[in-house]
Amino acid sequence: MIVALIFWAFAALAVAGGIAVFVVNSMARATYALAVSFVAVGAMIVMLHLDYIGVITILMMLMEMAIMAVFMVMFMGMNPALMPMDMTHHKRRSVILAVVVFAVLVVAIFLIPWPARTGTPAADLTRSLGDAIMGTKMLVMLAISPVLFATIVAGLVLANPRGRYDRYGDQLDRRTTDGHPDPDDPVRGGIGR
Amino acid sequence: MSSPAAGGAVGAVVLLPLGVAVLALAVASVNGAVNARAEGGAVRDGFAAPVRETARLIRQQRRTLPGADSLLWRIAGAGLGIAAVLQVVVIPFGDVTFADLPVGLVWFNAIDVLLWALWWLLGWGANSTWSLVGGYRFLAQALSYEIPLMFALTAPAIGAGSLRLLDIQAAQQSVWFVVWMPVSFLIYVASVVAFSSWGPFQSAVGVDIGQGVLAELSGIDRLLVLGGRYAVLVAGAAFSVPLFFGGGSGPLLPGGIWVVVKTAVVLAGMLAVGRMVPTIRPDRLAEIAWVIVVPLVLVQLAVVAVIVAVNGGAL
Numbered sequence: 408m409i410v411a412l413i414f415w416a417f418a419a420l421a422v423a424g425g426i427a428v429f430v431v432n433s434m435a436r437a438t439y440a441l442a443v444s445f446v447a448v449g450a451m452i453v454m455l456h457l458d459y460i461g462v463i464t465i466l467m468m469l470m471e472m473a474i475m476a477v478f479m480v481m482f483m484g485m486n487p488a489l490m491p492m493d494m495t496h497h498k499r500r501s502v503i504l505a506v507v508v509f510a511v512l513v514v515a516i517f518l519i520p521w522p523a524r525t526g527t528p529a530a531d532l533t534r535s536l537g538d539a540i541m542g543t544k545m546l547v548m549l550a551i552s553p554v555l556f557a558t559i560v561a562g563l564v565l566a567n568p569r570g571r572y573d574r575y576g577d578q579l580d581r582r583t584t585d586g587h588p589d590p591d592d593p594v595r596g597g598i599g600r
Numbered sequence: 601m602s603s604p605a606a607g608g609a610v611g612a613v614v615l616l617p618l619g620v621a622v623l624a625l626a627v628a629s630v631n632g633a634v635n636a637r638a639e640g641g642a643v644r645d646g647f648a649a650p651v652r653e654t655a656r657l658i659r660q661q662r663r664t665l666p667g668a669d670s671l672l673w674r675i676a677g678a679g680l681g682i683a684a685v686l687q688v689v690v691i692p693f694g695d696v697t698f699a700d701l702p703v704g705l706v707w708f709n710a711i712d713v714l715l716w717a718l719w720w721l722l723g724w725g726a727n728s729t730w731s732l733v734g735g736y737r738f739l740a741q742a743l744s745y746e747i748p749l750m751f752a753l754t755a756p757a758i759g760a761g762s763l764r765l766l767d768i769q770a771a772q773q774s775v776w777f778v779v780w781m782p783v784s785f786l787i788y789v790a791s792v793v794a795f796s797s798w799g800p801f802q803s804a805v806g807v808d809i810g811q812g813v814l815a816e817l818s819g820i821d822r823l824l825v826l827g828g829r830y831a832v833l834v835a836g837a838a839f840s841v842p843l844f845f846g847g848g849s850g851p852l853l854p855g856g857i858w859v860v861v862k863t864a865v866v867l868a869g870m871l872a873v874g875r876m877v878p879t880i881r882p883d884r885l886a887e888i889a890w891v892i893v894v895p896l897v898l899v900q901l902a903v904v905a906v907i908v909a910v911n912g913g914a915l
Binding site: 433435436439442458459463465466469470472473474477478480485533596597598 | 669671672701702703706707708710713714716717720721724736737742746763798842880881883884885887889891892
């Protein structure tokens with residue numbers, strides 16, 4: 408009974424956080440309202456006894472929101488991201504879309520003939536998750552990670568207006584005739600390259 | 601009150617925050633004493649400095665700039681100490697543990713990522729340029745220390761074959777993990793100092809930006825953040841005990857006492873070494889972390905994995 412109540416409290420928190428994202432008028436509040444929503448979802452996953460996935464969800468979402476705060480200022484320029492602003496746009500179309508999707512999902516809940524449970528959960532769910540990822544699904548993981556990573560790096564390089572790539576182009580290791588580094592970056596890294 | 605669960609709950613709610621606060625005050629006092637000695641003042645005055653500062657801040661009226669996001673600012677200020685307690689709550693004290701999570705190690709990691717949010721929100725909430733610069737400095741630093749920290753945390757998990765802290769502690773009965781995972785340990789303690797914005801990793805609160813994140817904090821808000829900084833430092837040191845120093849194992853004294861003693865020794869080491877190293881700029885740290893530290897920790901993980909595979913378990 409108490410467990411069910413806590414579960415529903417987290418569910419309500421998740422929905423409330425999601426609504427708050429569009430109600431508040433600051434980027435920071437919207438970002439962290441979304442974080443609260445995700446953390447509540449993570450807590451619900453923990454309550455389903457999927458400890459590892461639940462805690463990892465909390466970890467990843469907090470990290471993601473913190474990084475999002477960096478990106479929103481970096482790519483919006485200082486002013487818009489730091490000023491109070493409306494968090495919604497294309498209001499009419501968004502509302503129609505949201506209502507239709509919600510209706511479809513609710514109808515689906517009642518119409519889908521949910522299958523009965525077959526088999527029993529593994530004794531150690533974290534271990535069986537690890538076995539799946541590192542075993543049969545290893546190829547998928549190996550293929551997806553570099554693609555995702557390359558997408559992130561390429562997106563940043565192309566979108567960042569005053570990044571190293573924009574200032575110096577490619578071939579960062581080229582030299583002038585007297586041996587000096589040609590893209591002479593005044594901001595050197597920590598190991599003096 | 602007779603049931604162990606109720607006793608554990610009381611302990612977690614009362615004892616743990618108190619213990620963290622006492623240790624945090626002790627670290628701040630010793631740091632103050634060394635500061636006073638370095639400046640030629642009386643050591644006793646330096647030792648009492650944190651107590652005096654606490655008394656001053658409790659009486660001081662808090663001030664807020666116009667346009668400050670007080671809600672997020674104060675949540676973040678109070679959050680540091682809470683995060684510290686949330687980390688300590690899963691640590692086993694000998695055989696006793698307040699919260700025996702099957703994924704205690706990942707829990708620690710999740711809470712240390714919460715610190716990213718808290719430090720940035722502290723910088724954001726004040727509505728001050730220098731505070732915001734400090735908040736962004738912390739995130740830039742976090743991008744350098746977090747990946748090495750995650751890998752460093754993986755080593756004890758591989759050694760014990762478990763994410764549960766009781767198992768990790770039990771796997772060190774013959775040899776402590778610090779002996780065959782020294783690189784992981786060093787990266788771990790450096791990261792703890794970094795997520796506390798302390799020592800060489802204090803650029804987020806640096807004097808060159810008018811104390812950055814701390815710039816606009818006053819009164820009880822400032823006290824919570826200054827204390828919370830030391831509290832997360834204590835929590836990180838305490839967490840290294842089950843990870844690398846065999847948890848509560850030791851002769852004569854009960855396990856709980858040994859955990860506190862080992863925590864104090866780790867804290868003393870952090871204080872001593874942290875004060876010797878100059879502050880590192882986040883933009884320089886990035887290259888050091890990704891070009892030198894990440895390969896080092898990967899080699900460490902490979903060594904640990906081979907040892908575990910050959911030996912069929914921990915040493």
